[in-house]
Amino acid sequence: MTKTQIWSAAFLGIFVILFFLQKFAGTEYGSSPSMGMGAAMPQKQSTETMASSDASGEVLVKQFNCTTCHGVDLQGTNMAPALVGLKSYYDRDKLINYLRNPNAYLEQDRFKEYKDKFKNIVMPAYGNKDVKELGKITDYLLGLN
Numbered sequence: 001m002t003k004t005q006i007w008s009a010a011f012l013g014i015f016v017i018l019f020f021l022q023k024f025a026g027t028e029y030g031s032s033p034s035m036g037m038g039a040a041m042p043q044k045q046s047t048e049t050m051a052s053s054d055a056s057g058e059v060l061v062k063q064f065n066c067t068t069c070h071g072v073d074l075q076g077t078n079m080a081p082a083l084v085g086l087k088s089y090y091d092r093d094k095l096i097n098y099l100r101n102p103n104a105y106l107e108q109d110r111f112k113e114y115k116d117k118f119k120n121i122v123m124p125a126y127g128n129k130d131v132k133e134l135g136k137i138t139d140y141l142l143g144l145n
């Protein structure tokens, strides 16, 4: 090979490498905006917000799967107590608070019984849910006898 040939080969090689580097970087860059949170999250949020404005407390109780543990009619199962007569223990704020942080209430006698009865099942905390939705659930539950 002549010197010229070696130089052109080296040039070509560098070109090929640059081309692939650019292509690689390009795909990474190009794909992140469409896949990333930016595009997907607001859409999801807006569906949830719509659900929150439309769904009643009764529907939300099903959507949040409260019925899985408390029973389809909320009359209790062997996993969780009946959700009836709650208004003798809670007012609206207290019940919303409970749903957001049930562990704060475990010291009450009623909960000690629950703990025996529903071993290994814990009431999940719903602190990450929209407070308005929890409010609707609360209104619904306080209306049950």
Ligand code: HEC
Pocket (backbone or CB within 6 Å): 061, 064, 065, 066, 067, 068, 069, 070, 079, 080, 081, 083, 086, 089, 098, 099, 102, 110, 111, 114, 115, 118, 121, 122, 123, 124, 126, 137
């Ligand atoms: C994984 C099962 C499970 C799910 C899902 C669940 N709970 Fe519970 N819940 C329990 C258990 C078990 C208790 C009894 C207290 C304890 O052990 O923490 C309880 C207790 C409660 C209490 C207190 C009852 C009382 O006598 O003071 C309320 C109110 C309640 N749940 C409402 C709800 C609502 C509303 C939802 C849905 C947003 C829900 N729960 C979802 C298991 C569940």
